[in-house]
Amino acid sequence: xxxxxxxxxxxxxxxxxxxxxxxxxxxxxxxxxxxxxxxxxxxxxxxxxxxxxxxxxxxxxxxxxxxxxxxxxxxxxxxxxxxxxxxxxxxxxxxxxxxxxxxxxxxxxxxxxxxxxxxxxxxxxxxxxxxxxxxxxxxxx
Amino acid sequence: xxxxxxxxxxxxxxxxxxxxxxxxxxxxxxxxxxxxxxxxxxxxxxxxxxxxxxxxxxxxxxxxxxxxxxxxxxxxxxxxxxxxxxxxxxxxxxxxxxxxxxxxxxxxxxxxxxxxxxxxxxxxxxxxxxxxxxxxxxxxxxxx
Numbered sequence: 001x002x003x004x005x006x007x008x009x010x011x012x013x014x015x016x017x018x019x020x021x022x023x024x025x026x027x028x029x030x031x032x033x034x035x036x037x038x039x040x041x042x043x044x045x046x047x048x049x050x051x052x053x054x055x056x057x058x059x060x061x062x063x064x065x066x067x068x069x070x071x072x073x074x075x076x077x078x079x080x081x082x083x084x085x086x087x088x089x090x091x092x093x094x095x096x097x098x099x100x101x102x103x104x105x106x107x108x109x110x111x112x113x114x115x116x117x118x119x120x121x122x123x124x125x126x127x128x129x130x131x132x133x134x135x136x137x138x139x140x141x
Numbered sequence: 142x143x144x145x146x147x148x149x150x151x152x153x154x155x156x157x158x159x160x161x162x163x164x165x166x167x168x169x170x171x172x173x174x175x176x177x178x179x180x181x182x183x184x185x186x187x188x189x190x191x192x193x194x195x196x197x198x199x200x201x202x203x204x205x206x207x208x209x210x211x212x213x214x215x216x217x218x219x220x221x222x223x224x225x226x227x228x229x230x231x232x233x234x235x236x237x238x239x240x241x242x243x244x245x246x247x248x249x250x251x252x253x254x255x256x257x258x259x260x261x262x263x264x265x266x267x268x269x270x271x272x273x274x275x276x277x278x279x280x281x282x283x284x285x
Contacts (some may be wrong), residue, residue, distance in 0.1 A: 005214025016197035028174045073214040108178045
């Protein structure tokens with residue numbers, strides 16, 4: 001009896017999940033290599049940097065930042081948000097586009113920091129580096 | 142009479158909670174995916190499955206909890222889900238991760254572990270209370 005109920009509920013859940021995946025415009029990419037909303041590739045960041053100054057923000061931990069970071073990048077993570085944001089704002093011209101990165105393609109810190117910055121600064125030219133620090137290291141061994 | 146009120150208040154509270162939690166994640170799977178990835182436990186495709194299937198199951202079981210014909214099944218599924226959430230949070234806590242629960246709203250800030258445990262154990266307690274009080278849950282009626 002209970003088993004049949006559970007089977008029925010699972011079947012209904014699968015149907016709803018498939019319908020959501022097929023119909024919802026906010027769809028999660030099936031391929032992790034695909035760019036997500038707000039992400040740019042390293043090549044695009046280089047093209048942007050060639051045209052005008054961009055600011056790199058490192059959303060990883062203090063220890064990871066200390067071990068190595070993109071030259072000129074500022075540290076900004078959620079461990080010590082207020083202090084790090086204050087330091088960053090003192091060094092930012094208020095106009096240069098911002099590119100945030102974290103450890104790898106799977107990390108979320110860069111997306112979180114970018115979303116929080118957009119919300120708190122009301123500044124839209126904030127991108128996330130696809131592949132993060134891993135992509136940078138691969139391109140600059 | 143009093144038991145009837147208690148039963149329906151608890152059933153409606155539990156059903157409403159899971160329905161709401163499921164709907165907001167169904168509405169914005171991208172935000173929920175970001176939350177799931179903060180647990181750093183699942184490969185992409187498994188996380189993708191969880192992002193679409195778990196909220197759907199929450200919504201279906203929330204409705205199922207209100208229907209006598211599916212109440213017991215929905216109770217088992219939701220109770221198992223809650224236990225899984227608690228284990229997942231405990232594992233993340235032990236690993237020292239900053240997780241974004243994503244349970245009831247898309248969030249940009251790390252969730253507080255203490256608050257997560259209090260809330261999850263509260264919901265689990267409500268479900269267990271319903272499940273172990275046969276008159277409240279009307280298990281006999283349903284299974285007969």
